[in-house]
Amino acid sequence: MIPGSFEYHRPQSKAEAFSLLEKFGDEGRILAGGHSLIPMMKLRMAVPENIIDIQSLADLKGISISSNTIEIGALTTQYEIIHSKELEAVCPILKEAALLIADPQIRYCGTIGGNVANGDPGNDMPALMQCLNAKYIMENASGEREVSAREFYHAAYFTALEEGEIVTKISIPVPASSSGYAYEKMKRKVGDYATAASAVLLTLNGNECISASIALTNVADIPLFAEEASSMLIGAPLGNRGANAEDVINKAIESLEAICEPASDARGSAEYRTKMAGQMTRQAINSALSRAQS
């Protein structure tokens, strides 16, 4: 499969990249790791006339961690996320999720910026970013702005990213060190997109759940932050699984299944995938509770 012809550009600075984007408008596409765009171009489902390869933009690389905030450059690869000991120490769910993306070769190339900015509902990082309440920093020639991951996705491949903008950085609040977390993904084989996947982050005070955040991958045309289900866990005595804990979890999962709208496809019927979103969430809550320190 041979992609259509295009002109190739490799800007050496952000300013040069912005001016190319402005010049080409919707005939220019940013290429980062290329592992979403190139397959689409080989199928001729994408036929950009100009490819702007941002691999040389050093400003978009690297991970920096302060006491409150993790900043990940958009060009940071899944491989780099998996192998960053510093990142694993403060936010281990990133590694857990990244290891479930594609396969080793693809993880050397695929970037976090591409994964979140592309708007493909099958991508894993968007729901995780919603769970972690991350913000995306987007820049163009006239400056930068930030949008919450929970507000970024409008429809499949339609996002808050405006023409001429590049997602340059992801900013994540450092989760409490006592928090429990899990990313549970059901897939048919290595390399597959999720049949359903669920990201859970919660904290306990004693046995009481004092914060909870759940988001879902690939069970709608956008990632889903399950706001109601998350809030239903808060205040419940989940820590020792006592009293009405199971009841609360069951009700939260019912509420979360109600917002799922997956397609019926080769991964299963809509009904099945909805139930699997519930099941992945149940597993993720259980795993998060076992990891949380009260």
Add this chain to the structure above:
Amino acid sequence: MKKDINLTINGREVSVQAEPRTLLIHLLRDDLDITGPHIGCDTTHCGACTVDVDGRSVKACTFFAAQVDGANITTIEGIADDDGTLHAIQAAFMEKHGLQCGFCTPGMITRAYRLLKENPNPTEEEIRWGISGNLCRCTGYQNIVLAIRHAAETINAKEAAE
């Protein structure tokens, strides 16, 4: 329009002209006559086209030639010594019978090469996850895993002796 692409491939500096849309696997096979990396699925699944680009195992069917301008690439052709002595991984695939039809083998060995550079003493499980981007339809993977494990032992024993 063709553009100049300069690469180091298997230690040799190469200058070639190609359209930007040329895929790396086609540049290697059609323009440079480096036919060890195979085209299996052509859809980023099978790993038969795996090559090493700047210390990363990548699938050459999902790279534009233009992206690797300036890169340092190793293919299966560059893994043995110059005098033809097989690399320990190649020797281990022979000894442990880590192949049947051989189609996936260049990708498997090139991937194993990077895996063992990063993790010189992998467990069986780490090997299986490490080669999870490479498909083999003949062997059932058993002997491939044995071969990579055996290669790790050979390399480590040799380094310990030095």
